[in-house]
Amino acid sequence: MGTVTPDGKYTGMKALLAAQGKLAVKPRILVAPGLDTQPVAAAFATIAQSLRAFVYVTAHGCKTKEEAAAYRKQFGQREIMVIWPDWLGWDDVTNSTVAIPGACDRCGPAREDRQRHRWHKTLSNVVVNGVTASARTCRGICKTGDGRRLSEREPGYDAREPERLPFLGSRTCDADGKFFFENYTRSAQVIADTIAEAQMGVVDGRSIRRSRATSSKTSTRGSAAKSRSAN
Numbered sequence: 448m449g450t451v452t453p454d455g456k457y458t459g460m461k462a463l464l465a466a467q468g469k470l471a472v473k474p475r476i477l478v479a480p481g482l483d484t485q486p487v488a489a490a491f492a493t494i495a496q497s498l499r500a501f502v503y504v505t506a507h508g509c510k511t512k513e514e515a516a517a518y519r520k521q522f523g524q525r526e527i528m529v530i531w532p533d534w535l536g537w538d539d540v541t542n543s544t545v546a547i548p549g550a551c552d553r554c555g556p557a558r559e560d561r562q563r564h565r566w567h568k569t570l571s572n573v574v575v576n577g578v579t580a581s582a583r584t585c586r587g588i589c590k591t592g593d594g595r596r597l598s599e600r601e602p603g604y605d606a607r608e609p610e611r612l613p614f615l616g617s618r619t620c621d622a623d624g625k626f627f628f629e630n631y632t633r634s635a636q637v638i639a640d641t642i643a644e645a646q647m648g649v650v651d652g653r654s655i656r657r658s659r660a661t662s663s664k665t666s667t668r669g670s671a672a673k674s675r676s677a678n
Contacts, residue, residue, distance in 0.1 A: 448490045460487075460494055477502040480551035485521060488529075495526035499636040501629065503550040506531035510583070523622030525632045528553075532583035534575070546582050566633040569617040 449459020457465045460479075467473045477491055477500050488504040495502045506515040506529050515531035522529065530549035538545040552575050617629045626632045 448487060460490060463494055464497060473500075474498055475500045476554050478504075478550045478554040480505075480548040483507055483548075483550060485518070488522065488527065492522060492524040492527045496524065499640060500526065501632060501636075502527050503553040504529055505533060505548050505550045519620060522620040525619045525621035525623070525626035525635075527620045528618070528629060529620060532581055534578040535580040535582050536578045544579065547578060552578060566637050567630050569628065569630045571617040 449457065449461035451457055451461060460477075463474045463477070475498070477495055477498075479487060479491065483491070483504040484507050488502070488507070491502040491504065494500070504527060506518045509515040509518050509531055512531070515529070518531075519529045530553055533549045534547040534552055535544050536547045537543075553570065618627055619629055619632055621627060621632070626635065
């Protein structure tokens, strides 16, 4: 999962923390399809908090909605979304239908959607390209169906409507109850980044002091001029 070596080199997923300094790119969408076990997902959530990013993970190894519900309870960060079930899609290499990690097909549309509509647009009810079916059976999205339960009562899942194959739901794993949805988290992150970036020019305080001094001198000169005019 990565570490920081004695000579200060960032390895593994921790290298993402150094991406902005080295490449002038700040990772925003994090995913590790097929590798996102619970320890990896937990580490990813911590990285996402540091980067103000968002991570998509699958309910690793879960075969039923009950297992997925239990798996989700291991997380409480607003920066993470647990996706279940996986997709099925055609593999041209093996010439057969294979399982496609749900997190894999979530990050692609997320990137495209943010470029088109910015951060406040969610992926809920967005049709996914290149998939043929859901890897597990869910009973649609009717009021008593599995989709509604996973999307509302157990937030943090990706339930599917088999007829159209869209993503359904945009809930995070937030335990505080303030950032239920992905766009809530992204909006908070964008606001925090905007405020921080706006202060970069005065982060050491010198510009503020100079501005105050200039303002004070201008005010003093103006008062003196008014006094002379009055006399």
